[in-house]
Amino acid sequence: MVARLFYIFYLMKKLLAASVAGILVCASVFAQKVSLTNTFGANDDNTGNGDFLEFNRKVKDNGDFDDGFENEEAHVDNRLQLDFSSEKLDGRVRMETYGIKLNGKDSTTRLRGYVRFSPFKQIGLAIGNEFFTKIAADASYLGAADDTPKWGRMAENGFAVVALPVEGLKISGGIRGNTEYDNNDKYRLDFGAQYAAKDLVTFGATAKSVTNDDRTFGVFAGINSIQNMMLNLGFVYNANDTDFIPEETKYALTFSAGYEMKDLGFSLYADVVSGLSSKYIDKDYKTSDWKDDNGDKGIPFQAKLLANYAVTEATTLSLAVTEATMIGWDDAYTTTVYPYATFALPENMGDLDMGVRMDFTSDGLTKFSIPFSWKCKFINKK
Secondary structure (H helix, E strand, O other): OHHHHHHHHHHHHHHHHHHHHHHHHHHHHHOOEEEEEEEEEEOOOOOOOOOOEEEEEEEOOOOOEEEEEEEOOOEEEEEEEEEEEOOOEEEEEEEEEEEEEOOOOOOEEEEEEEEEEEEEOOEEEEEEOOOOOOOEOHHHOEOOOOEOOHHHEOOOOEEEEEEOOOOOEEEEEEEEEOOOOOOOOOEEEEEEEEEEEOOOEEEEEEEEOOOOOOOEEEEEEEEOOOOOEEEEEEEEEEEOOOOOOOOOEEEEEEEEEEEEEOOOOEEEEEEEEEEOOOEEEOOOOOEEEOEOOOOOEOEEEEEEEEEEEEOOOOEEEEEEEEEEEEEOOOOOEEEEEEEEEEEEOOOOOOEEEEEOEEEEEOOEEEEEEEOEEEEEEEEEEO
16 A cells, blocks of 8 residues: 555656646747746745754743753755746746655645736736736835735736736736635635836735635835835735734735845845734634733734845845734734845856844744755746
8 A cells, every 4th residue: 555655656746747847848949038947945035934954942841941942853845946938928837845854755745837828918818826926016015025915916826817908007807716616715806906107106906805705905006216226105904914914914004115226235125014903804704803811902013124235246145134023012022033145156056045044032032043045047048
C-alpha cells in the first residue's frame, strides 16, 4: 500500500513537471516576452512560508516565558515562476514547494496561475486560480509591504472580465471561488474600477463579494505628479486581510508613501493601516467590538517602515520595522525589526537575500529567525 502511494505521488510529480514544461515551451514559442524565475530558500517575504531557522522563547509550565530559545526544525522552500506576454495573451504560472525539511521529506507542492486573453485592445478575459496583483486598484498598493491587500484587488481568482473603454479607465467584474460555482455560498462576485490621469492622479474602487454577507468595499486615491514619489490613500469597509492589519476591522484608513533618491541609492517607504473604531464583522456577519479580558475596547493598527540603501551596485542594505498593536489594550503590541542585505551575484546568477528578523513584545525579544533566499532568472526574453 505504501509503495503504491509513493508511486502515485511520483506520477503526480511527473505530470506536474510535464505540464509546466509544456506551458514553458508554448510560452517560449508564441510569447513576445518570457521570463522564468526561481526563488530558493526560506524567507517569509519572498516564499511566504516562514523563515529558514526560527527560534522561539521557551515557555514555562505556568505559561510565562523562560530565558532561553528553542528551534523546532529548519526548512527550505522553492518557487518557480513563469511569466509570459504577447499582444493578445499574457499570464503567469507559479509552482511552489513548501516545507522541505533538510532531509528532503514532508514537502507540499501547489500550482497557481492565470491566463488572460485579449481579443481586442479594450477587452481582457482572465481565468485561473490566482490572479496575484495583476487586476488591482493601483492606489491601494502599499509601498513598504511591496504588496496590494486583497481589499484592493478587483479580482482574485476564477473568471474575470477587464474592460478598457477609454484611455485611463479600467473596469473589472468577475466570479471568485474555490471549486464550486453553483452555490452563492461558494462563490463571490467582485467588481472594480479605476481612472488614471497620467502623471497626475489615480482613483480606484473595489466591491468584493457583493452578494454575500462578508462583502468588502474600498475607495482609493493616489498622487503620481511628483517624480520619484508615491502617495496612496484609501478607505476600506470590512478590512479583513490580516497580513496588513493585526485584526479585522469594520472601517479602516490606509496610507502609503515612498520616495526614491536614485542618485544617492536611497529609498524610503511608510505604510499605515488603521481601524477607525473597535467594530468588526464577526463570523456570524454581525457587528461586534474587539475587547480584551478586562473589557477594554481595542482598535487594530499596523505601521511599517522600509529603508533601502545601495552601498554598491552589487550590495543593498535594508531595514524593515513593523509595529502591530491594538490601540486601547495594555501591552498588546508586536514590533518586528528586520535588517537584511541583498547581494547581486556575478555572472547573472541572481540575487541573494539574508538577514535577521526579530519580534519584540512587552516581554522583550520573544522570537527571532534567519531568512535567506536566492532568486535567479534562467530565462529573460524581452
